[in-house]
Amino acid sequence: MAVVNLTEIVRNRKEFIDEVEKHGGKNVNSCYQCGKCSAGCPVSYAMDYQPRQVMRMVQLGMKDKVLSTSTIWLCAHCMTCTTRCPREVDIAGVMEALRMICRKENRPIRERKVPLFHDLFLDIIRKGGRQHEFQLAARYKIATGNLFQDVDLGRRMFFQGKLRLFGPKVKGAESVRKIFEKCKELEGDVQ
Amino acid sequence: MRYAYYPGCSLEGTAKEYDLSTRATFRALGIELEELPDWSCCGASSAHTTNHLLAVALPTRNLVIAEKQGLDLVAPCAACFNRLVTAQHKMEQDARLKGKVEQVVEGEYQGTVKVKAVLEVLATDFGVEKVREMVTKPLKGLRVASYYGCLLVRPPEVTKFDDPENPTTMDALVEASGAEAVMWPHKTECCGGSFAFARVDIVEKLSNDILAAAKSNGADCIATACPLCQANLDMRQKAIEKQFGTTYNMPIYYITELLGLALGLEPRSLGLGTHMVESLRLLREKELA
């Protein structure tokens, strides 16, 4: 890692930490780097930085660096870390907050497929009120260009009656759409 | 006993046997379920990584409907359950957020409805002992690893259900059904959840760890109470076996399927037989179906 110029970064630290806490990350400054979060994290092996290191980057105000990690996208939100943290830091909540900030600021995303999936997921709800797994799978395949992922599985699921070709009908779909609109209005980016 | 019922999107599709078996088992026990009228998606697992307000608003729309219905709400899907109780918790902690959410969903949220997981209704409200008394076909000889996953038990101050490190509710129900609850250490390890699409490799690694632990501790099958867990362990099992060069052939049941069976219900009526890993053969081998 390149030299981190703390003089510059620390100046804006408070602002960044406030932003993270505003988006739902709790007690960021309480972290004392014990590593219990990372030790128990099921996905840690696939991350470029340990969750503990992400916490440190937030504490120091290393905004650019932390928002470019794969870690924030690979958090499975299993909340093992939050449950075990001896300092009662909501680490999973910090990960969520960092994703939101990353998207809000239209920054490049390390694990692009992860938010792509979430976008499609939410788009279907926004339009129909409920999730429709067949549509989600189909649109995800088209978007990633990986048309043959899990084709065999899909076929078998279809014959077991687990994939419905047509989405559910929700009377209140309109009201769900309105919820999305208002959230966007009040909090900015929704997808 | 009567509850409002929030099936959630998965139970309309990939987890339809969870829906079937929950309804059938509850009926057999005499617990009435009234489907929440015009329910909508809770937003799991995407809203909470995208927009703070949306993550609370989507479940709240359903909570508001449930409050009008005036019944406690059963959410069989662990992800739905978690989003619903998280929304409640966040609004309880933050009155300003509650106000904002009410404005978004155009309804008043009172906090009068208690959201419950299927396990809680069965084990606590109805009672393990009563379940045991009503069992007509004990699942003798079946060795079950109870798998709770993340979302039912974490974080404990929000879910307020069982123990985050070693939960036992499902094990008690398994024992009540006449089967043997296997002691194993991976009850609340993560299966990879919604990474089934974007990072299949992660799901396969984590689910493999879980399947391996269940097998090495002597389980014939795994019981779940979450459509995501079930889907990852069941649908991905073949690919996992190929990837890691091993064989599990381990059926992944919903706890309600096992209970329904023990209550004497027809396997087909519980949706058994629609799993990706053949689920009836083991039961036939043990002369349970």
Place this chain on the structure above:
Amino acid sequence: MCWCGSNIASTVDLDRVQKAVEKLTNVVHVEQNKYTCSEPGQAQIVAGIREHNLDRVVVAACSPRMHEKTFQRTVAKAGLNPYLLEIANIREHCSWVHTSVEEATPKAIDLLRAAVAKVIRNTPLTTSTIPVEKRALVIGGGIAGIQAALDIADAGHQVVLVEKEPTIGGRMAQLDKTFPTLDCSACILTPKMVDAAQHPKIRLLTYAEIEEVGGYIGNFEVTIRKKARSVNEDVCTGCGICWSKCPSKAPNEFDCGLGERKAIYIPFPQAVPNKPVIDRENCRYFTKGKCGVCKKVCPAGAVDFEQEDELLRERFGAIVVATGYELFDHSVYGEYGYGKYPDVITGLEFERLINASGPTGGKLKRPSDGKIPKTVVFVKCVGSRDEAKGFPYCSRTCCMYTAKQAILLREKMPEAEAYVFYMDVRTPGKGYEEFYTRATEEFGVNYLRGRVARIYPKGDQLVVRGEDTLVGAQVEIEADLVVLATAMVARRDAAELAQRIGFSYDQYHFFTEAHPKLRPVETNTAGVFLAGACQGPKDIPDTVAQASAAAVKVAMLFSRDELETNPMVATVDEGTCSGCEWCKPTCPYGAIDIKTIEERVGKRTVSRRVATVNTGLCQGCGACTVACRSGAMNLKGFTNEQILAEVEAICL
């Protein structure tokens, strides 16, 4: 008026205060000093009194807790009664809590106006004296209590050492070796135990507890419950036939339940006194009504099934509290198995497992199957530095005892691998850092920086999962034995004991010293002193140092034949006392009694009940004056009239 350097002067405009105060009625002379507590500052007060013929003095400076005594002596030097002085606290109550001069200055004026209003109502008070009972009570027979008792006794005073277990020795007796010198704990402790037992000035009361404490410094009255030992100590020779023949077994507390003892037992071979006790809950004679083997075999006829608890009432001049600590109960850690994995043990259990007098005869065998462990993982900070599941404080001793245990493991069994999970290694003691360095360099102990997330069984082993935060990767160890360095915590009955004796404790139930730096062995209750881990986590060197310090405090107290009493005590105006007795239950010190007086009403003599204050017991808290409905009760130096005058001076 004191500037206190810039402490007061930078926030309070003292010239403005002086102008305002000079105008007050009764104020004759006002002056300022940079440091009033300095010798020139005090000399100026003396000169002022003489020059202006003053009969009252107000010093506006720091808290009376700091310098009230100083200035009382100053005015006494000029011939005034020391109680004709008032302090206006314009530092802690004013300059330190305000940032604005505009806010602090009027407040300082108010505080001075109140002090002036009070001081003109002050009356001369005189102290009286009480005799000192030169006997000390030491509660707790661990190394702290033993050291304090020996030092007080060596100073020539009588000591009663009360221990609730059947033997003295405490936790230190359970330890194998001690850091940083690795000398055998029993080898250095047992001589002191024997000294305590044989010292002509020390009386040991083991298997005894404190029942009640009354009285005050110099004159405590203590009731001690001597629990029924079921063995006549005066007759018993400690020959050991009884416990060798006893047929009932129970887990041995001294071995943390890892081994067994008989129902009639001594906790360990070097127990002092070497007299057994019958554990009635596990004794066949007491549970089933038949057996009595011990009684039959005892050559001295010492076994006494009929023995009952005995209550002893004793007088003491001082009390040293040395009740020690307990270990944190790690069963709250679900991720470490809720205390249910037999091979996840505490540090103290490890001590017993490697100790020659322990259940395995000093050969390290793990509890589950007696297998000799090849891989041992030590986990530090269990229950400490963890506000979620334990306590936020650092337990202070764990870094060192873990290093010691890892060294002992590698020394005894070089083929075994030792891993230590730590967050920090804290070694602030003489020779401590060097000791830790030996653990890593000489003994090859693997130190891993990170907190363990989870321990779970796999086959007959335990998987320990942590992060090596220095590498930034998850690490996993398949261990045969896991040793948790559980925190030192206050004893579960600590708060109750503190309440019974009447001193304070902190939020963790450790006993509170009178001042964290300058009065580390005193409590806020005069005559009660602290030693050892009951005051906070502490290792042996610090414990012994504190115990000796407490002993010096006791010896200082006993160097005087009489003590001056506080003259600021409650007093009753018998004329207005209605005899309602409300004050009596209000008094926390039992200082109020009711007496009958006779007075003449017209031509008759009538008798009437009124309250009376025992000035020896009264601590001047003032609770009775508030309870008194007729206003007959008053606290000297803080009379109702004086307090109201202060209030009026501020509010009117």
